Amino acid sequence: MTGPVVHQAAVRDVEFGARVKIVEPCNLYGCKIGDECFVGPFTEVQKGVVIGARTRVQSHAFICELVTIGEDCFVGHGVMFVNDTFSTGRPARGRKELWRDTVIGNRVSIGSNATIMPVRIADDVVIGAGAVVTKDITAAGTYAGNPARRLLTGK
Numbered sequence: 001m002t003g004p005v006v007h008q009a010a011v012r013d014v015e016f017g018a019r020v021k022i023v024e025p026c027n028l029y030g031c032k033i034g035d036e037c038f039v040g041p042f043t044e045v046q047k048g049v050v051i052g053a054r055t056r057v058q059s060h061a062f063i064c065e066l067v068t069i070g071e072d073c074f075v076g077h078g079v080m081f082v083n084d085t086f087s088t089g090r091p092a093r094g095r096k097e098l099w100r101d102t103v104i105g106n107r108v109s110i111g112s113n114a115t116i117m118p119v120r121i122a123d124d125v126v127i128g129a130g131a132v133v134t135k136d137i138t139a140a141g142t143y144a145g146n147p148a149r150r151l152l153t154g155k
Contacts (some may be wrong), residue, residue: 017053034071066101073104076112076129083118
């Protein structure tokens with residue numbers, strides 16, 4: 001009988017910009033984090049992720065492979081990014097050719113506990129707490145709900 005394979009949370013093979021602040025424990029590996037970013041505790045940022053300058057990633061966020069986040073963004077507590085669309089009706093289980101990328105524009109704020117599927121989000125967007133983003137967002141504005149929809153602002 002063999003014991004478990006234990007992987008330790010670590011910060012390894014990360015390309016950091018200037019004046020980055022991270023709060024451990026966190027698991028950052030093979031990613032790029034721009035100047036003046038903040039990454040909170042209990043956060044995982046996987047290989048190949050790019051986070052733009054002055055972006056804040058709050059605690060308990062999960063940013064999977066194939067995600068690019070622009071500059072001056074805010075990623076709230078517990079935000080989850082997904083790269084597997086379950087296109088075969090089940091998890092891809094390592095079949096990375098089935099994964100899809102996510103691109104977040106500049107000045108995007110994502111509220112706590114939002115889920116971001118593989119999408120593209122334009123600049124100057126606010127995603128409400130708990131929203132589930134399932135489709136591209138091509139226009140600036142505020143989006144909320146499941147699935148996320150643009151909120152109309154009346155005067």
